Amino acid sequence: MWGDRRGERRGSRRRGSLVGGALGVAAIIIVTVVLGLAGTGGVYALWDASATAPGATITTGSIGLTVAGRESAVLTGLDGPLAPGAQVSASVTLHNTGSVPLSVGVASTTGSAPLADALTLRAAAVPVGTSCPTSAGTTGALVGYVARQLVTLPADGSEDLCLVLALDGSAPVTLAGTSADLGLTITGDQA
Amino acid sequence: MTRRRTTLVVTLTLAVLLVLGTVGVASAAWRTQASVSGTPMAGTVGLTVAGFDGLGGTLSSGTPLSGAVTVSNTGGLELTSLTATVAVAGTGTGSVSVAVWPVTSSTTDCGSVPSAVTSGTWASAVPSWLSGATLAAGGTATYCFRATTTSTSAAMVTPTVTVTGHAATWATAPVASTFTETVPAPTSPTTVTPAQAGIAPGNASTTVPSVTFPVDADGTLSNPYYFCVDVTVAPAAGSAVWSLRIDTTKPPYNSLPPASGWRWETDVTVSGPTQGILTVAGGRSNATITAPLVVRFCVTQKAAAPIMDAGPGTYSVSTPQLASCSDRTRAASRYDACVWTDVTGLYPHFYIGFHYQFVLADVVNASSLGSELKGQLLKDTLSGVEGGGGGIAATGGGTPYTVTVTSDGVGPSEGAITGGMTRTLKARLTSNG
Numbered sequence: 001m002w003g004d005r006r007g008e009r010r011g012s013r014r015r016g017s018l019v020g021g022a023l024g025v026a027a028i029i030i031v032t033v034v035l036g037l038a039g040t041g042g043v044y045a046l047w048d049a050s051a052t053a054p055g056a057t058i059t060t061g062s063i064g065l066t067v068a069g070r071e072s073a074v075l076t077g078l079d080g081p082l083a084p085g086a087q088v089s090a091s092v093t094l095h096n097t098g099s100v101p102l103s104v105g106v107a108s109t110t111g112s113a114p115l116a117d118a119l120t121l122r123a124a125a126v127p128v129g130t131s132c133p134t135s136a137g138t139t140g141a142l143v144g145y146v147a148r149q150l151v152t153l154p155a156d157g158s159e160d161l162c163l164v165l166a167l168d169g170s171a172p173v174t175l176a177g178t179s180a181d182l183g184l185t186i187t188g189d190q191a
Numbered sequence: 192m193t194r195r196r197t198t199l200v201v202t203l204t205l206a207v208l209l210v211l212g213t214v215g216v217a218s219a220a221w222r223t224q225a226s227v228s229g230t231p232m233a234g235t236v237g238l239t240v241a242g243f244d245g246l247g248g249t250l251s252s253g254t255p256l257s258g259a260v261t262v263s264n265t266g267g268l269e270l271t272s273l274t275a276t277v278a279v280a281g282t283g284t285g286s287v288s289v290a291v292w293p294v295t296s297s298t299t300d301c302g303s304v305p306s307a308v309t310s311g312t313w314a315s316a317v318p319s320w321l322s323g324a325t326l327a328a329g330g331t332a333t334y335c336f337r338a339t340t341t342s343t344s345a346a347m348v349t350p351t352v353t354v355t356g357h358a359a360t361w362a363t364a365p366v367a368s369t370f371t372e373t374v375p376a377p378t379s380p381t382t383v384t385p386a387q388a389g390i391a392p393g394n395a396s397t398t399v400p401s402v403t404f405p406v407d408a409d410g411t412l413s414n415p416y417y418f419c420v421d422v423t424v425a426p427a428a429g430s431a432v433w434s435l436r437i438d439t440t441k442p443p444y445n446s447l448p449p450a451s452g453w454r455w456e457t458d459v460t461v462s463g464p465t466q467g468i469l470t471v472a473g474g475r476s477n478a479t480i481t482a483p484l485v486v487r488f489c490v491t492q493k494a495a496a497p498i499m500d501a502g503p504g505t506y507s508v509s510t511p512q513l514a515s516c517s518d519r520t521r522a523a524s525r526y527d528a529c530v531w532t533d534v535t536g537l538y539p540h541f542y543i544g545f546h547y548q549f550v551l552a553d554v555v556n557a558s559s560l561g562s563e564l565k566g567q568l569l570k571d572t573l574s575g576v577e578g579g580g581g582g583i584a585a586t587g588g589g590t591p592y593t594v595t596v597t598s599d600g601v602g603p604s605e606g607a608i609t610g611g612m613t614r615t616l617k618a619r620l621t622s623n624g
């Protein structure tokens with residue numbers, strides 16, 4: 001009897017331990033998943049809204065961005081020729097081809113070179129067809145240039161990206177006749 | 192314990208992977224990119240200057256030097272300013288005046304000076320020459336330069352004009368141009384070229400290195416009615432049977448017959464004149480020469496003073512002035528316009544011929560007349576020259592319309608001048624407007 005009671009007590013303690021362990025693991029998983037989903041923020045809400053519509057087709061959103069109607073564009077308007085202290089400008093139309101709003105930023109991929117190092121870039125977003133503003137936008141050295149959240153494009157929305165390139169007023173005359181390879185990446189992040 | 196730990200680790204790993212997987216898929220799916228490229232280029236700066244070499248040469252009173260200078264922008268950037276500097280070397284540099292004005296074509300005749308020009312000496316006019324000028328990429332600009340002098344003293348002016356173009360803080364390489372303008376020294380009538388004395392070699396084996404008029408001990412020719420001529424003859428090579436030709440119709444002989452007033456002080460044989468030409472050869476003692484020989488002859492002009500064409504430098508010419516033909520202190524009018532000029536002799540010993548010319552437009556534009564009257568007078572042509580006596584010829588023509596006045600130097604009463612003597616000439620204009 002004693003042996004049976006001890007056995008029941010041992011069995012009861014073992015069951016208690018297993019139950020407690022399972023609860024602990026479940027708690028960890030729940031906390032972790034909640035934290036993980038919290039990390040996805042709006043994404044979770046978007047997907048959640050689509051998934052719970054009764055009888056509706058579950059579709060994902062689309063995302064896309066074009067410059068002058070293509071994935072890449074060459075801007076000859078920035079070719080110059082540039083004089084010290086002078087600037088050239090060109091505009092290109094950005095279009096959000098996706099179904100979600102995009103926050104647009106510009107980053108330079110231009111490598112360091114004598115002329116590139118003496119160039120300053122100003123980027124600004126303006127309504128399509130509008131001329132470049134005289135001072136608005138984000139200004140910085142061309143090499144390493146980054147401008148975040150220049151504009152938010154709604155789905156199927158367009159804006160003109162105005163680029164103003166200026167040669168430093170103290171650029172040495174040894175730069176005369178030289179050129180630079182300008183590269184800019186236009187990034188659209190879901191807003 | 193071991194089983195529980197294993198279960199816990201597996202569970203946590205799955206949970207973390209699930210979380211990371213969820214987050215990662217969400218980030219990658221919601222970014223898109225496009226690109227823009229270009230080839231920005233810095234412009235070039237460059238400049239050329241052409242034409243200053245045409246401004247080198249000899250100028251004198253009444254004989255200006257002029258030419259067009261073209262400045263070209265050979266770069267890819269607009270030259271927003273142009274500067275000119277000048278360094279002037281030489282002697283008598285202040286005696287040469289220069290006028291500069293823009294023109295529209297490099298083929299422009301720069302003989303006519305407009306009313307508004309940049310002027311001064313080379314040192315003072317050049318620095319302001321290009322003030323305010325700009326030049327588009329690939330563009331050219333042409334300017335006329337006209338150098339004049341009223342000096343009768345020798346001068347040699349060597350300007351080095353340096354032009355630089357600027358595009359913002361960049362500058363072209365400086366372009367320097369150097370040329371020399373010479374104002375000849377007054378020519379003494381006692382030393383002339385053989386042609387001025389009507390003398391030439393009579394055969395191919397003879398040369399005439401020099402012709403002089405021997406002077407008195409005080410260095411002057413005290414008697415203008417009696418003069419001698421020293422002609423140096425030399426063999427062209429080795430030995431020569433020499434010969435001279437003397438044109439007696441030329442000043443200072445004035446067609447005076449050799450039999451009347453000519454005296455030979457060297458042993459010579461004279462024949463002629465035939466059509467005014469005397470042929471002179473050596474006498475028995477010197478017919479063949481191996482070294483230079485001075486042949487002297489003297490001429491008595493009796494009542495007429497000798498005259499010769501000694502050329503510019505033996506007289507001065509005033510700046511032509513537009514005025515009434517009846518009174519040079521009164522302004523010209525449409526039908527009463529003359530160009531007045533004073534010609535003054537500088538040497539006392541001979542009567543000499545002279546010549547000068549002026550561009551009508553220069554004289555009209557330099558006047559203070561109204562623009563309407565100026566426009567009418569610019570259509571005028573020469574009617575004739577008055578006031579100088581006979582022997583003065585004047586012609587008008589060309590583009591721009593230029594008047595040339597010459598004295599044939601035949602007889603003192605016929606247009607020639609001597610030291611201290613001034614002839615006031617007026618070129619009458621005929622209205623064509």
